[in-house]
Amino acid sequence: MSRQKTLLERRYAALGLTLIAPTVLIFSAVIVYPLFSAIYLSFYNVFTPTLEGEWVGLSNYAELLQSGKFWNALKNTLIWTIGSLSLQLIFGIGMALVLHQNIWFRSLARSLILFPYFISTVVAVLVWKWLFNDLYGILNHLLMKVGIIDFPMDFLGTMPNAMISVIMVGAWKYFPFVVIAVLARLQSIPDALYEAAKIDGAGPIARFFDITLPQLRDVLVVIVMLRAIWDFKEFDLIFLLTGGGPLNDTQTLPLLVYQEAFALNDMGMASAYAVVMMLIMLVFMIVYIRRTKDDEGS
Amino acid sequence: MAEVVFSKVQKKFGAFTAVHGLDLSIAEGEFVSLLGPSGCGKTTTLRMLAGLEFPSSGDIQIGDRVVNDLAPGQRDIAMVFQSYALYPHLTVGDNIGYPLKKRGVGKAERLAAVAKTAELLQLTELLKRKPRQLSGGQQQRVALGRALVRDPQVFLLDEPLSNLDAKLRGYMRVELVELHRRLGRTMVYVTHDQLEAMTMSDRIAVMEGGKLQQFAPPAQVYAEPANRFVASFIGTPGMTLIDGDLSQTGGVWTFNAPGLSMPVGPLTDEATAGPACLGVRPEHVSIGTGPVQGVIQVVEKTGHENIVIIGLEGGHRLTGRVPAPQSWSIGESVQLTLEAEHAHIFGAGPHGARLNRPHETAPLKTKHNPDKTKPKLQKAANE
Numbered sequence: 216m217s218r219q220k221t222l223l224e225r226r227y228a229a230l231g232l233t234l235i236a237p238t239v240l241i242f243s244a245v246i247v248y249p250l251f252s253a254i255y256l257s258f259y260n261v262f263t264p265t266l267e268g269e270w271v272g273l274s275n276y277a278e279l280l281q282s283g284k285f286w287n288a289l290k291n292t293l294i295w296t297i298g299s300l301s302l303q304l305i306f307g308i309g310m311a312l313v314l315h316q317n318i319w320f321r322s323l324a325r326s327l328i329l330f331p332y333f334i335s336t337v338v339a340v341l342v343w344k345w346l347f348n349d350l351y352g353i354l355n356h357l358l359m360k361v362g363i364i365d366f367p368m369d370f371l372g373t374m375p376n377a378m379i380s381v382i383m384v385g386a387w388k389y390f391p392f393v394v395i396a397v398l399a400r401l402q403s404i405p406d407a408l409y410e411a412a413k414i415d416g417a418g419p420i421a422r423f424f425d426i427t428l429p430q431l432r433d434v435l436v437v438i439v440m441l442r443a444i445w446d447f448k449e450f451d452l453i454f455l456l457t458g459g460g461p462l463n464d465t466q467t468l469p470l471l472v473y474q475e476a477f478a479l480n481d482m483g484m485a486s487a488y489a490v491v492m493m494l495i496m497l498v499f500m501i502v503y504i505r506r507t508k509d510d511e512g513s
Numbered sequence: 514m515a516e517v518v519f520s521k522v523q524k525k526f527g528a529f530t531a532v533h534g535l536d537l538s539i540a541e542g543e544f545v546s547l548l549g550p551s552g553c554g555k556t557t558t559l560r561m562l563a564g565l566e567f568p569s570s571g572d573i574q575i576g577d578r579v580v581n582d583l584a585p586g587q588r589d590i591a592m593v594f595q596s597y598a599l600y601p602h603l604t605v606g607d608n609i610g611y612p613l614k615k616r617g618v619g620k621a622e623r624l625a626a627v628a629k630t631a632e633l634l635q636l637t638e639l640l641k642r643k644p645r646q647l648s649g650g651q652q653q654r655v656a657l658g659r660a661l662v663r664d665p666q667v668f669l670l671d672e673p674l675s676n677l678d679a680k681l682r683g684y685m686r687v688e689l690v691e692l693h694r695r696l697g698r699t700m701v702y703v704t705h706d707q708l709e710a711m712t713m714s715d716r717i718a719v720m721e722g723g724k725l726q727q728f729a730p731p732a733q734v735y736a737e738p739a740n741r742f743v744a745s746f747i748g749t750p751g752m753t754l755i756d757g758d759l760s761q762t763g764g765v766w767t768f769n770a771p772g773l774s775m776p777v778g779p780l781t782d783e784a785t786a787g788p789a790c791l792g793v794r795p796e797h798v799s800i801g802t803g804p805v806q807g808v809i810q811v812v813e814k815t816g817h818e819n820i821v822i823i824g825l826e827g828g829h830r831l832t833g834r835v836p837a838p839q840s841w842s843i844g845e846s847v848q849l850t851l852e853a854e855h856a857h858i859f860g861a862g863p864h865g866a867r868l869n870r871p872h873e874t875a876p877l878k879t880k881h882n883p884d885k886t887k888p889k890l891q892k893a894a895n896e
Binding site for chain 1 (some may be wrong): 584594600611612
């Protein structure tokens with residue numbers, strides 16, 4: 216039996232709609248429209264400067280899957296994402312554990328650790344390029360002084376050095392995010408759990424694996440999901456550091472999209488790459504949403 | 514199974530001294546409560562025994578070992594925490610089995626021990642669940658199970674019942690006493706709840722301000738409080754304490770306060786004429802006839818008895834306790850008798866020592882007798 220809504224209920228409903236309307240409109244303009252626009256463009260052969268072209272159906276996708284460029288970029292994206300994310304996790308968790316201890320410079324260190332994360336990528340990359348430089352870079356200078364190498368190394372111009380360098384800079388730039396998230400969780404683990412474990416005979420290493428790690432599990436899942444998505448679509452750091460080179464050996468999918476759209480002026484192909492990227496990230500998204508739903512359920 | 518001895522144990526946190534030179538000797542198989550208000554040092558004392566805090570000076574002994582330099586895991590103790598501190602990601606069974614696992618007990622033996630403990634605590638149905646799926650009382654039992662599974666020398670319990678509702682608390686009190694009787698193990702129990710301490714303990718260590726105030730069986734703590742603090746802390750409703758003066762004429766001591774003058778004694782040799790404090794328990798006030806004049810101010814009806822608060826002439830308030838049918842109206846003038854033979858006299862000051870001469874024949878006087886635990890011991894060994 217349907218019930219007539221009271222005047223008050225209708226007024227509240229109207230107020231609610233009014234309040235969310237601006238958000239919905241902005242969301243549609245900046246997210247929904249570009250999304251569908253990209254999918255639409257991916258079925259055309261579009262010349263970027265004029266945005267004109269003819270319908271080609273799925274042939275952009277067919278070409279994409281057959282081209283070595285796509286698979287090469289996907290491989291590079293995965294190497295970069297997994298390599299950088301692993302290092303971020305190792306250094307991030309390690310640093311969070313150090314900063315969780317009662318050390319005298321703790322509050323200073325906690326602020327300083329955020330520095331790489333807050334610094335602009337352009338600035339960070341310029342500094343790293345100087346550090347890596349083979350003529351006047353301090354890294355080569357120090358390595359030669361210590362005697363590890365006899366001649367300057369080319370950090371960004373050869374493989375695998377370029378990929379390793381990009382991964383290292385990425386890890387340096389983004390590990391503070393892991394530190395902050397893990398530290399916040401560490402501080403909320405009850406001391407009594409550690410005390411109980413001590414009494415039950417667990418040493419420091421056993422306490423890390425039996426108490427700390429399980430307690431960090433949920434936050435680590437969120438960190439891995441978020442950072443994986445962000446690293447997967449990382450553009451500026453890699454573009455500025457190597458531009459995808461040497462040859463295409465550090466060219467990841469976002470760089471390829473950029474190249475197709477603005478260097479080769481093929482917006483249709485670029486859109487097809489972007490849509491495929493989105494589908495890959497959708498897998499991460501689904502896992503992430505499943506995961507958070509599970510947590511709410513329990 | 515071991516005795517626990519604190520010798521001149523002191524604990525400082527920076528400039529603050531939490532425990533002042535504690536001397537305490539707990540017999541084998543004894544159930545001892547550390548009782549006191551918050552901040553009295555009872556939890557710090559227990560944590561030092563557990564090895565979670567380290568004494569600034571003095572020695573702690575478990576059995577015949579001085580444990581000062583031993584890690585908590587090496588002390589052969591088990592502890593139940595106020596918050597239970599169950600490992601949230603482990604099942605009930607794995608929680609209970611954890612202390613055995615960390616000590617390298619094989620899987621088959623471990624599962625058998627867990628099953629036995631679970632049966633004892635009626636947790637068998639819950640072994641596969643996670644702690645968050647349990648009620649407070651069930652979590653409490655799991656925490657107990659984790660302590661029991663290993664059969665340690667000493668059990669430490671840090672306010673284990675304080676997170677339970679009143680009914681469950683009453684039930685668990687009985688369970689714990691039962692458990693102690695079955696296991697015959699030394700148990701040290703921290704609480705701020707005098708009812709728990711009184712009902713469960715062989716002896717109570719009353720602490721305040723980081724100092725041991727009295728260490729005696731519950732009945733003695735109640736009947737012969739060592740000082741004014743213990744007298745005021747133990748008993749509900751509390752003992753009435755009236756400040757006044759003590760005087761002696763011809764070997765008979767008299768206590769005087771405005772509107773009140775009564776003979777007291779016999780007192781110890783430490784008693785001197787001058788400021789003192791009179792203590793009377795509510796059950797030792799009889800209303801109806803007597804030399805003292807008072808006015809009924811409040812009547813609290815608890816069902817089986819009435820608590821009566823009476824204003825005395827000098828402005829003091831006295832608490833009395835009478836069986837339920839007897840009652841008075843507010844403002845009514847009454848005559849009172851304070852039973853002199855049950856009156857307590859304390860020296861001046863908040864920690865004034867008790868000056869009554871101990872009752873020679875009182876049955877409450879019996880000190881804790883370590884022999885008492887021997888039959889238990891044999892019983893436990895036979896089991």
